[in-house]
Amino acid sequence: MRLECWYGIMKKYILAAVVVSAPFLIGGGLVLHRWMGFREYEALIERGDRLILSDTFRALAAYTEAVNLRPERSPAYIQRSKVHDARGEQEEAIRDLEEAIKRKPDNPGPHVAIGDMYLQAAEYQKASQEYEKAFQLGMVRGPLEQDRGVGE
Numbered sequence: 001m002r003l004e005c006w007y008g009i010m011k012k013y014i015l016a017a018v019v020v021s022a023p024f025l026i027g028g029g030l031v032l033h034r035w036m037g038f039r040e041y042e043a044l045i046e047r048g049d050r051l052i053l054s055d056t057f058r059a060l061a062a063y064t065e066a067v068n069l070r071p072e073r074s075p076a077y078i079q080r081s082k083v084h085d086a087r088g089e090q091e092e093a094i095r096d097l098e099e100a101i102k103r104k105p106d107n108p109g110p111h112v113a114i115g116d117m118y119l120q121a122a123e124y125q126k127a128s129q130e131y132e133k134a135f136q137l138g139m140v141r142g143p144l145e146q147d148r149g150v151g152e
Contacts, residue, residue: 074100108134
């Protein structure tokens with residue numbers, strides 16, 4: 001009888017310990033899961049960066065996988081837009097850059113990249129508008145000045 005009573009008490013204490021510690025265990029698991037997702041995201045970006053000059057198809061796949069893994073982050077959209085641009089897919093590139101802007105509206109880089117695409121397409125008014133947005137967000141020099149080292 002005494003063993004059964006001790007077993008009952010221990011069962012209650014174990015249950016209480018599990019109930020009390022569950023939020024910490026689950027929270028720690030979520031933090032670990034997010035950290036692992038971040039590491040996987042970064043690895044996909046790095047893989048795409050290594051492939052971008054040699055295999056645009058696989059680079060595009062790596063960036064797309066990164067976008068699917070962490071759609072709230074903008075770097076994969078920006079990198080994927082570079083692949084689309086290199087493949088002559090300007091509409092897709094602009095669409096990715098616009099998605100990057102939605103996720104990080106204070107980044108002038110995507111506006112400059114869109115402006116460059118409009119400039120190449122001889123759409124000067126649209127290019128000017130994008131460069132103006134980049135300037136308002138803190139871009140000090142224009143893209144042509146950066147490429148040629150003007151103003152340094």
